[in-house]
Amino acid sequence: MNRRALISDILLGIVPILLVIGLWQALDSFGYAPVTLLPPPGRVFARLLQQLADSEFQQEIAATLFRLFAGFGIAVILGITLGLAAAASPAVNAVVRPIVRVLAPLPKVALYPALLLLLGFGHESKIALVTADALFPILLSTYYGASMVEQKLIWSAMAAGTPRREILFKVVLPAAMPSILTGCRIGLVISCIVVFLAEMITSTDGLGHVLVTAARTFRAVDMFVPLITISLLGLILNALLQGLRSYLLRGFPEV
Amino acid sequence: MKAVPLRQEVPAEAGRAASGAQAAAMIEIESVSQIFQTSGRQNHLALSGISLSIADGAFVSILGPSGCGKSTLLYIVGGFVSPTEGVAKVKGRVITGPGPDRGPVFQEFALFPWKNVLGNVMYGPRQQGVKHAEAEAQSRRLIEMVGLKGFENFYPKELSGGMKQRVALARTLAYHPAVLLMDEPFGALDAHTRTRLQNDLLNIWERDRKTVLFVTHSVEEAVFLSDKVVVMTRAPGRIKEIVDIDLPRPRRRAELLLDPHYQKYVVDIERMIDDTGEDGLQL
Amino acid sequence: MTPARKLFSWLAPFLACVGLLAIWQVAALMLDTDSFPTALDALRAVPSILTDKESLINILDSLRRMAIGFGIGVAVSIPLGLMMGRSRAVASFFNPLLMITYPVPKAALMPIIMLWLGVGDIAKTLVIFLGVSLPVIFHSFQGAKAVEEKMLWSGAAMGLSAAQRMIRIVLPSALPEILTGCRTGLVLALITMITSEMIARQSGAGNILFNAMDMGQYDTVFAMIIIVGAMGIGFDAAFEAFRRRLVRWSEPRFDMPLSFS
Numbered sequence: 174m175n176r177r178a179l180i181s182d183i184l185l186g187i188v189p190i191l192l193v194i195g196l197w198q199a200l201d202s203f204g205y206a207p208v209t210l211l212p213p214p215g216r217v218f219a220r221l222l223q224q225l226a227d228s229e230f231q232q233e234i235a236a237t238l239f240r241l242f243a244g245f246g247i248a249v250i251l252g253i254t255l256g257l258a259a260a261a262s263p264a265v266n267a268v269v270r271p272i273v274r275v276l277a278p279l280p281k282v283a284l285y286p287a288l289l290l291l292l293g294f295g296h297e298s299k300i301a302l303v304t305a306d307a308l309f310p311i312l313l314s315t316y317y318g319a320s321m322v323e324q325k326l327i328w329s330a331m332a333a334g335t336p337r338r339e340i341l342f343k344v345v346l347p348a349a350m351p352s353i354l355t356g357c358r359i360g361l362v363i364s365c366i367v368v369f370l371a372e373m374i375t376s377t378d379g380l381g382h383v384l385v386t387a388a389r390t391f392r393a394v395d396m397f398v399p400l401i402t403i404s405l406l407g408l409i410l411n412a413l414l415q416g417l418r419s420y421l422l423r424g425f426p427e428v
Numbered sequence: 429m430k431a432v433p434l435r436q437e438v439p440a441e442a443g444r445a446a447s448g449a450q451a452a453a454m455i456e457i458e459s460v461s462q463i464f465q466t467s468g469r470q471n472h473l474a475l476s477g478i479s480l481s482i483a484d485g486a487f488v489s490i491l492g493p494s495g496c497g498k499s500t501l502l503y504i505v506g507g508f509v510s511p512t513e514g515v516a517k518v519k520g521r522v523i524t525g526p527g528p529d530r531g532p533v534f535q536e537f538a539l540f541p542w543k544n545v546l547g548n549v550m551y552g553p554r555q556q557g558v559k560h561a562e563a564e565a566q567s568r569r570l571i572e573m574v575g576l577k578g579f580e581n582f583y584p585k586e587l588s589g590g591m592k593q594r595v596a597l598a599r600t601l602a603y604h605p606a607v608l609l610m611d612e613p614f615g616a617l618d619a620h621t622r623t624r625l626q627n628d629l630l631n632i633w634e635r636d637r638k639t640v641l642f643v644t645h646s647v648e649e650a651v652f653l654s655d656k657v658v659v660m661t662r663a664p665g666r667i668k669e670i671v672d673i674d675l676p677r678p679r680r681r682a683e684l685l686l687d688p689h690y691q692k693y694v695v696d697i698e699r700m701i702d703d704t705g706e707d708g709l710q711l
Numbered sequence: 712m713t714p715a716r717k718l719f720s721w722l723a724p725f726l727a728c729v730g731l732l733a734i735w736q737v738a739a740l741m742l743d744t745d746s747f748p749t750a751l752d753a754l755r756a757v758p759s760i761l762t763d764k765e766s767l768i769n770i771l772d773s774l775r776r777m778a779i780g781f782g783i784g785v786a787v788s789i790p791l792g793l794m795m796g797r798s799r800a801v802a803s804f805f806n807p808l809l810m811i812t813y814p815v816p817k818a819a820l821m822p823i824i825m826l827w828l829g830v831g832d833i834a835k836t837l838v839i840f841l842g843v844s845l846p847v848i849f850h851s852f853q854g855a856k857a858v859e860e861k862m863l864w865s866g867a868a869m870g871l872s873a874a875q876r877m878i879r880i881v882l883p884s885a886l887p888e889i890l891t892g893c894r895t896g897l898v899l900a901l902i903t904m905i906t907s908e909m910i911a912r913q914s915g916a917g918n919i920l921f922n923a924m925d926m927g928q929y930d931t932v933f934a935m936i937i938i939v940g941a942m943g944i945g946f947d948a949a950f951e952a953f954r955r956r957l958v959r960w961s962e963p964r965f966d967m968p969l970s971f972s
Contacts, residue, residue, distance in 0.1 A: 190807060210827055271723035272731065278947030280902040282909070283939040286920050286932050290746040325538035328508045331526035333552035333603055347542040366816035373819060374909045374921075381819070385910070388822035396823055404815050424541045424583035 212394045220394045221401055230383070234402065237368055237379040240296055244303025245364040249357060252308050253346075256315025256353075261341055273312065281305040285371060299371040299379075306367045307360035311353070318352025319345050351425055354418045361414055365407040369399075454607060454639045455482040455505060460514035462500050473664040474500050478514070480658065480667065484606075485637040489650035489657045493701060497665030498643045499611050505641060506532050506609050518607065528552065531605030535612045537592040539584040545571060545595050546580040552603030570598040575628065590621035597629070608633075608640045614649070623681060626653060634678060647701065651675075651693045652684060659700050669700060748930050756934035766919055770938070773904055773915040776832055780839025781900045787840075788847035788896075789889055793881055795848070796855020809848065817842040818906035825911055835907050835915070842903035843896040850892025854885030890954040897950055901943050 194214050201213040224230040259266045285302050292298040322345050330344045331337070346353075372381025380399040387395035462475040474497040482488050490498045503509040504516050507526040516523045518530060526532075531552075539548050549570055553563035571580055574594040584592055593613055600608065614622040630653060633640060644650050650657045657671045675690060684690045732750045739749040760766045795802040817838050828834045858881050866876045882889075908917025916939055923931035 187807070190811065193808065267723075271727035274724050275727045275731065275944065278898060279940045279943045280898070280905050282902055282906050283920070283936050283943075285909070286924050287747075287936055290924070290929065290932070323536070323538065325532075325534045325536055326540065328506070328526060328532060329534070329538045329540075329599070330551070331508075332506065332528065332530065332532050332600070332605075334528040334555040344540075347540070350542065362813070366819075369819055370816050370906050370910070373822075374906070384819065384822060388826065391826075393823075393826060396826070400815065400819060400823070403819075404811070407815075422542075424544065424585060426541070426585040 209391075210393055212397070217394055217397045217401070221398050224398050225402075233378055233380055233383050233399075234406075236296075237372065237381070237403070238406070240299045240303060240371075240379070241364050241368045243296070244300040244368065245307055245361060247300070247304045248307035248311055248360055248364070251304070252311030252356070252360070253315050253353060256312045257319050257341060257346065257349075259312075259316050260319035260345070269312075273309065277309050277313075282367070282370065285374060289375065294375060294377070299368060299376070302371050303364050303367050307364045310359040310363065311356040314352045314356025314359075315349060318349030318356075321352070322348040351422055354414075354421065358411065358414055358418070361410055362407065365403060365410065369403045453481045454484040454486070454519060455480075455641070456517040456520075457481070457501070457505070458515050458517070460501070460504060460511045460516060462497065462504065462509070463512040475504075475511075476664040476666050478665070478667060482639060482641065484639055486656060487633065487640045487642065487654045489642045489644055489654040490660060491644060491647060491650045491657050491697070491701070492660030492665065493662045494645065496660045496662045498645075498660055501665070502532075502609050502611050502641060502643050505607070506530050508532075528556065528603045529605055530607045530609055531600035531603060532609045532611065533593070533596050533600050533613045535615045537584070537589075537596045537616075539592055539595055539599070541584055544581050544583050545576060545587075548584070548595055549598045549602050552599060556603055567598070567602055570602055571595075573632065574598045588621075589617045590625060593617065593625060594628070597632070601632070606639060608638050608642075610640065610642045612643050612645065615644075622649075627681060629653070630679060647694050647697050651690060651697065652679060652681065657693075657697060659697060671697060746929050748933055752930050753933035753937055756930040757937060760919075760931060760934055760938065769914050769919050770916050772832075773908065773917075776836045776915070777839055777900050777904045780836045780904070781843050781897060783836075784840045784843030784896060784900070785847055785893055788844045788892075789851050792848040792851020792889070792892075793855045793877065793885065796852045796858075796885070797877070797881065802852070805848075809845065812841075813845060816906075817845075818903050818910060821907045821910045834911070835904070838907045839900050839903050842899045846895035846899060847889070847892040850895070851885060851889050854888030854892075855881050857888070858884045887954075887958040890958060894947070894950050894954060897946055898943070901939075901946065905939060 197211070197214050201208055201211060255265075255269060259269045281302065284305060285298070288298040288301050292301055326348055327340055327344050330340060335343055368379070369381045372379035373385050374381075376382040376385075380403050384396055384399040387393075387399075457478055457480040460475060460478045461473070464472045464474055466472050478501060490501060492498050500509060504511050505518070505523065507523045507530065523530075540551065543551065546564065546567055549567040550563045553566055554560070558566070568580065571577060574597055576591060576594055576598070579587070579591065584595065587595065596613070614625050617625065626649065642650070642653060651673055654673055657673060659668045659671065660666065661668050671693065673693060675684065675687070675693075732754075735750040739747050791805070795805055820841070821834065821838055824834045824837055828837070862880055862884065863876055866880045871879065904915070905917045908915035909921060910917075912918045912921055916935065920932060920935045920939075923929075923935065
């Protein structure tokens with residue numbers, strides 16, 4: 174993409190954001206919204222910066238990130254393993270497929286109370302919920318990617334001397350990478366959302382908890398801060414994943 | 429539906445029989461039939477009673493209309509597909525699966541998109557246990573031989589069709605197969621690239637004279653490249669005839685195009701295929 | 712597929728349910744804690760919830776909010792998505808906004824919205840509306856974008872106006888994709904509903920769940936989970952059947968799959 178197009182795209186993207194912030198400020202300045210309920214953007218961002226430098230807030234971020242990564246990590250390992258296994262073995266497929274069909278449309282957040290009862294109110298129940306929610310897109314995309322691998326690729330590898338049992342890791346897994354990484358991206362977004370929500374529902378720490386605490390004490394500014402923080406975290410993590418994706422898939426034609 | 433198998437021998441003089449003794453058959457196909465189950469649970473007889481013997485070092489084309497099962501025959505020899513009936517052997521041993529003694533080159537190239545050119549070519553040797561440095565050196569020589577020096581770090585997506593096929597060829601040659609199985613390898617390329625690659629293929633083949641099984645639907649290509657042309661009927665595929673191509677090597681395209689012997693082969697074989705083909709427009 | 716295999720694939724989800732419940736039963740018996748009732752205990756508690764007047768009202772309230780949020784969401788999002796798909800200007804304008812709000816969990820806006828709009832139905836319905844909108848807009852956008860130019864040219868040649876082309880060509884063409892978006896939206900509506908009720912407990916199914924938990928009625932908790940789970944599976948299956956009938960003419964696009972269907 175040439176530079177002019179890129180720059181104009183970015184500018185075009187910033188304009189609506191600036192408009193929103195402008196609108197936000199206008200609502201306050203012209204008195205359409207009470208400042209206690211909708212604090213002006215300046216104050217919110219000032220508070221945001223202040224909190225980011227505060228060590229207590231940083232610990233809250235750390236708690237959220239820990240659960241996020243743990244849950245997402247387990248979902249990735251479990252999802253890719255099960256997805257590959259289901260694509261490789263009809264027996265595994267016959268078991269996994271109906272279970273996924275049943276569990277996929279089920280709102281996993283409904284399981285949260287059960288997880289709380291089983292695993293307590295600490296990290297584990299939240300990590301488990303994140304895993305439960307992030308697992309399915311990763312598993313499905315792995316399964317579809319693996320089952321769509323071009324037959325001739327596998328044949329070429331076998332003729333070159335790859336034994337059957339190594340085909341899964343040497344050919345199927347790399348060939349399915351685009352699909353797997355797409356699923357991981359969705360899983361990552363879901364993980365960000367779910368960890369935040371779980372902390373809002375019940376928690377003693379974390380960004381979600383910060384929001385709920387601020388709500389209970391009617392501090393509107395402190396409510397926006399964790400929300401913006403998790404959004405920024407989501408964007409940063411997404412960008413990192415996209416970077417990883419670009420590197421891993423540098424040989425693949427763009428879809 | 430069993431056809432009476434015609435035992436067709438491809439005599440040894442096409443191969444490397446320098447001493448005059450009979451070269452052992454490299455590939456033997458005995459009464460092979462292939463039935464596919466299509467959707468709707470119908471049975472499609474793709475190949476019927478194919479028997480064929482191919483000598484070491486022979487360049488044999490398999491020619492026929494679409495759907496005559498020629499690719500299927502190649503896949504059976506490659507060990508990718510198991511014959512419904514009959515058996516295929518290489519060097520006397522029954523074929524039970526793919527292996528580095530029979531290297532395929534596909535029309536779709538089938539290069540590994542996550543590896544660059546060097547990585548693709550090195551794949552076979554590394555699988556054979558060759559040490560990294562040695563495999564890399566070997567591969568670089570091969571890449572140069574197929575005319576892609578300087579492109580080692582390119583990814584397949586950055587190459588043209590002709591270049592990709594060169595890489596595919598290099599990749600297969602890298603693990604030194606005794607037999608090359610080529611499935612309409614130049615079918616996806618434009619005419620100019622195709623003729624260049626045909627010439628290059630012959631040049632490379634002249635070096636060590638591997639046994640080549642070459643599937644095509646182009647009569648000119650088959651006659652230009654091969655020692656023998658196996659003409660097949662349409663489905664259910666049977667061998668209609670095997671034509672000896674008695675043209676001297678090395679073959680130059682410019683000379684051959686003007687050679688009346690070459691032209692006669694092409695006309696005769698085209699007529700053979702016409703007989704086996706479909707009826708034209710009934711006007 | 713042989714008749715036996717066809718029967719198996721149709722039965723399989725039911726077998727899976729039974730299997731999961733069986734695993735639950737065994738695990739509960741092995742763990743033997745009060746807070747983890749067995750599957751049978753939970754199932755037994757289901758009818759008592761459904762017949763309890765207050766619980767029933769809660770559940771119906773939830774469903775009502777979900778229906779309204781979903782309905783308005785779809786009604787607004789489909790036209791917006793279609794317009795974005797056909798007009799670069801509209802798309803460029805809304806795209807960044809949507810991309811920013813994508814990672815924000817809509818249910819997390821509950822406290823803020825409650826701060827502004829109070830604790831009534833409107834807040835919860837609004838959140839559901841927001842949750843539904845995004846996937847429906849996105850899929851409508853994709854569907855509209857993919858409509859072949861040549862079809863539209865034919866339409867223009869036949870004398871259809873821009874609005875007519877939108878309704879008679881773009882909409883039906885994009886319908887399979889739109890309905891996929893609606894299916895996602897439906898799933899999200901249910902999730903957002905439950906989550907917002909868990910966060911802001913006033914009424915509704917999420918509320919029942921946590922009340923029961925606070926009061927130590929663990930059977931009820933798990934029974935409620937079964938009910939919500941059944942709702943999720945039921946709605947999805949029903950919508951999928953509806954979608955298939957409507958777009959029988961189209962092939963399934965290999966998109967990001969929600970499930971094995």
